[in-house]
Structures are given as structure tokens and as C-alpha cells.
Amino acid sequence: MRIVLLGAPGSGKGTQAKLIVKERQIPHISTGDLLRGAIADQTELGLAAKKVMDAGELVSDEIVLGMLKDRLNQPDAAKGFVLDGFPRNVRQAEMLEELLSELDIQLDHALLIQVNPDEVVARIAKRAQEEGRTDDTEEVVRNRLEVYREQTEPVADFYRKQDIVSEIHGTGSIEEVHDRIQAVFRF
Ligand code: AP5
Numbered sequence: 592m593r594i595v596l597l598g599a600p601g602s603g604k605g606t607q608a609k610l611i612v613k614e615r616q617i618p619h620i621s622t623g624d625l626l627r628g629a630i631a632d633q634t635e636l637g638l639a640a641k642k643v644m645d646a647g648e649l650v651s652d653e654i655v656l657g658m659l660k661d662r663l664n665q666p667d668a669a670k671g672f673v674l675d676g677f678p679r680n681v682r683q684a685e686m687l688e689e690l691l692s693e694l695d696i697q698l699d700h701a702l703l704i705q706v707n708p709d710e711v712v713a714r715i716a717k718r719a720q721e722e723g724r725t726d727d728t729e730e731v732v733r734n735r736l737e738v739y740r741e742q743t744e745p746v747a748d749f750y751r752k753q754d755i756v757s758e759i760h761g762t763g764s765i766e767e768v769h770d771r772i773q774a775v776f777r778f
Pocket of ligand 1: 598599600601602603604605606607622623624626643644645647648649650651652655675676677678679683714715717718726735761762763764765768
């Protein structure tokens, strides 16, 4: 199964991806995690990406696509994947189409997790206290939400045209949201 998770920052993409991959035995591919890995390894790419991420802007399409391509070419991704954080704009969605068609595969689902902005701001404020992620400050979160509205929301329309979008209410407990996702997979 090949799934793309869409949703605002803090909507629960990473949380739900972890539950899906556990059940389905497929890898969780998060471009945010790949970028944070490059920062932790202090690679040239990571150092350049850090400034952009700390401002809540998007890292260049080419850099992220390059990382994604490497990851999708690893053997464990052959049986499926949950993609979290990519595509982030329509250009990335088009790039992903090309990449998947080169590999002769297609997406099965684009799951859009809907959570209202007040709830995501509250969740991220809590995570900021617990984990100290450097892009979780109030000012940066507001910019991430703006970038989401302007650049990432149109991605859902891109997949609506392919008739693979399912919208999930992302409020309630983590288990409740997961049950809603499971119900989508049953159809
Ligand atoms: P990324 O790492 O993708 O962050 P994000 O999209 O902003 O998402 P978050 O990780 O904040 O939220 P989430 O939806 O995964 O929610 P989570 O499960 O963590 O990207 C970071 C940056 O990297 C970007 O700003 C950009 O600079 C760069 N980047 C990444 N991909 C890129 C790309 N493709 N192109 C260009 N740049 C890119 O949950 C959030 C919190 O809420 C957690 O604490 C969780 O425990 C809690 N929570 C989850 N579910 C619930 C629930 N049901 N009830 C209560 N709390 C909950």
C-alpha cells in the first residue's frame, strides 16, 4: 500500500504514520525526519536546510526530491510506504508523479487529516515544551501554517482530480483518529 499523508503542521501526520506502518509493515518516510537527520549529521545539506526550517519555510524542491528518491530506491520501500511531509506543493506532487511512474507504481490513498488551527497551535506549543523542536516557536508555527495554506493545501486538489483523497477528522484521541483511517482502508 502506498499512502501520502496530508495535513497542517501538528495535525498528527507523524503520529498516525507510525501506527499505520506498524500494522502494515511498510516504511514511514518523513521528509521532515530525513532533513532533521541531515542536520544531526551536520552535512552541508543539513546546515543549509536548518536555516530554512527554523524560519518555517520550505526547503528547495530539488534537495527534498533528491533525498526522497534515495529513500524510495531502498529495498524496503518496494512493498509500499507511508509518505509524511511530501508533497508540500503542487510542483512536488508533479515531481512525485514522475518519480513513481519511472518506478512503474501508483499511489493508493492521499489521506487529508483535518484539524482546526487553534488545536494545532495548542498541540505544537505542548510539544515545544516537551521536545524543544527549534521550529516549534509560536512565530515560526504561524509561518508554517501560512506556508501550509498557500502552498500545501492545493496539493489536496491535485489528488482529488485522481479521486484518491479521503478526508479524516483529526481531533479526538490518537486511537479515534487511527480508527477513522482504518475505516478508509477497508473501502
Ligand atoms: P515536518 O517535519 O514535515 O513538520 P510538519 O508538517 O510541520 O508537521 P509536524 O511534525 O509539526 O506535525 P505532524 O502533522 O507530523 O503532527 P505530529 O504527529 O508530529 O516539516 C518540518 C519542516 O521541514 C518544514 O517546515 C520544512 O521546512 C521542511 N520540510 C519537510 N518536508 C518538506 C518538503 N517536502 N519540502 C520542503 N520542505 C520540507 O503531532 C504533533 C503533536 O501533536 C505531537 O506532540 C503529537 O504527540 C500530538 N498529537 C498527535 N495527534 C494527537 C491527537 N489526536 N490529540 C492530541 N495530540 C496529538
